[in-house]
Amino acid sequence: MARSWRNFFRKTEEPEQENVQAAVEAEAPDSTADVPTAEEVQARRSPTPQATKVLEEENVQEPEALPESDAVEEASDEVASAEEQESRSGGWFGRLRTGLKRSRESVVGQLNAAIAEFRDTDDEEFWERVEEILISSDVGVKTTGKLVGELEQEALERNITSGEQLRGLMVEHAERMLEGPVELDVSHKPTVILMVGVNGTGKTTTIGKLVNFLPGKAMLAAGDTFRAAAIEQLQRWGERVNAPVIARERGADSAAVAHDAVEAAKREGADVLLIDTAGRLHTKVNLMAELEKVRRVIERQLPGAPHEVLLTVDATTGQNGLRQAKMFNEVVSLTGIILTKLDGTAKGGIALAIANEIGVPIKLISVGEQVGDLHPFDAREFAEALFGEL
Ligand SMILES: Nc1nc2c(ncn2[C@@H]2O[C@H](COP(=O)(O)OP(=O)(O)OP(=O)(O)O)[C@@H](O)[C@H]2O)c(=O)[nH]1
Ligand SMILES: [Mg+2]
Numbered sequence: 001m002a003r004s005w006r007n008f009f010r011k012t013e014e015p016e017q018e019n020v021q022a023a024v025e026a027e028a029p030d031s032t033a034d035v036p037t038a039e040e041v042q043a044r045r046s047p048t049p050q051a052t053k054v055l056e057e058e059n060v061q062e063p064e065a066l067p068e069s070d071a072v073e074e075a076s077d078e079v080a081s082a083e084e085q086e087s088r089s090g091g092w093f094g095r096l097r098t099g100l101k102r103s104r105e106s107v108v109g110q111l112n113a114a115i116a117e118f119r120d121t122d123d124e125e126f127w128e129r130v131e132e133i134l135i136s137s138d139v140g141v142k143t144t145g146k147l148v149g150e151l152e153q154e155a156l157e158r159n160i161t162s163g164e165q166l167r168g169l170m171v172e173h174a175e176r177m178l179e180g181p182v183e184l185d186v187s188h189k190p191t192v193i194l195m196v197g198v199n200g201t202g203k204t205t206t207i208g209k210l211v212n213f214l215p216g217k218a219m220l221a222a223g224d225t226f227r228a229a230a231i232e233q234l235q236r237w238g239e240r241v242n243a244p245v246i247a248r249e250r251g252a253d254s255a256a257v258a259h260d261a262v263e264a265a266k267r268e269g270a271d272v273l274l275i276d277t278a279g280r281l282h283t284k285v286n287l288m289a290e291l292e293k294v295r296r297v298i299e300r301q302l303p304g305a306p307h308e309v310l311l312t313v314d315a316t317t318g319q320n321g322l323r324q325a326k327m328f329n330e331v332v333s334l335t336g337i338i339l340t341k342l343d344g345t346a347k348g349g350i351a352l353a354i355a356n357e358i359g360v361p362i363k364l365i366s367v368g369e370q371v372g373d374l375h376p377f378d379a380r381e382f383a384e385a386l387f388g389e390l
Helices: 017-026 038-043 049-058 069-088 091-099 101-116 124-136 141-157 163-178 203-211 230-240 254-268 285-301 320-332 350-357 379-387
Strands: 191-197 218-223 272-277 308-314 336-340 362-366 374-376
Touching: 091 379, 101 124, 101 163, 101 379, 124 141, 141 163, 141 350, 163 350, 163 379, 191 203, 191 254, 191 285, 191 320, 203 218, 203 230, 203 272, 203 308, 203 362, 203 374, 218 230, 218 254, 254 272, 254 285, 272 285, 285 320, 308 320, 320 350, 336 350, 350 362, 350 379
Parallel strands: 191 272, 191 308, 218 272, 308 336, 336 362
Antiparallel strands: 362 374
């Protein structure tokens, strides 16, 4: 059974009213001067005909069957039951498996062949072969060493003699490695979620998809003031999911947008504020410094925020995803990873490398461009999709 959206959001803590109040009181009087009201935001949400054209040219994906704004709770129930249905029929899990097909053909296919020849735990050649297979599927040298070391030891201790038992052990160990606190912390009011990542990894579409599942009133912030049509892309999502979008003009300081947005979220009583940012290479020092500034400004406006800093990693980029996670984590302290494009040619092993080497939990996975393609991460399912029987 897939992990459900129902228990994905952690809402147990009391809203931090005192903090919010203190931050509001500490505010410089002119700092909110040009923050638009919700009405103004609503009024300027429609993309211009020109922007619409750009969006069409870009073939920006529109979400399907979105809920009414005043029926978010009910909608998430509907989504959960649709998800249950899908899960029963193997729907999105099937997509994950198909998505990992290249991996499954290379990893599971090769593992099947290796496992078929497994005779005893002392067979050094067998373990070397397993290591090669894992390294070639993006698990990486370090994590492969750990995984195979543990497997070998346990297989020895438990006197494993059959290949199928060994596969079971492998799934178990991978699951343990992948397990982490996946819940999204939305216990604050407002909860601020900052979305970061390399260009084209899925930040903006993930925000759009995620809003559908979030409890309460969402607000979006167009912090990508760099890429052409980025603001319009988010505004388009805002319209579809009935969430106001705080924006400034293209080229504006994205920290200023974040500032406006936090103020607006506090003032308008938004439950969750999702801040989009421009795609940036983890190796560009000045761009990473800019992101750090965005984070700092948010924290100054609302102590304790951002409550979630989520990194989108395109799973098809392999081991580079590990370097991205490392660098972004150093600069903005990630709270979670979203693995996207698992419906593509991803090998999937990067999930193990990230979980083991970065220590930041994978919280969500995306297996396509539609709203229903975003799912809470489930370590067991992922391990099975990766190493389960063909
Ligand atoms: N197949 C597939 N496509 C995806 C997935 N997630 C996002 N995309 C597509 O990837 C493209 C880029 O997504 P965006 O959300 O614009 O990515 P971004 O990180 O905001 O990009 P920049 O703002 O340019 O840095 C879009 O065409 C999305 O529809 C996924 O899980 N699977
Ligand atoms: Mg974007």
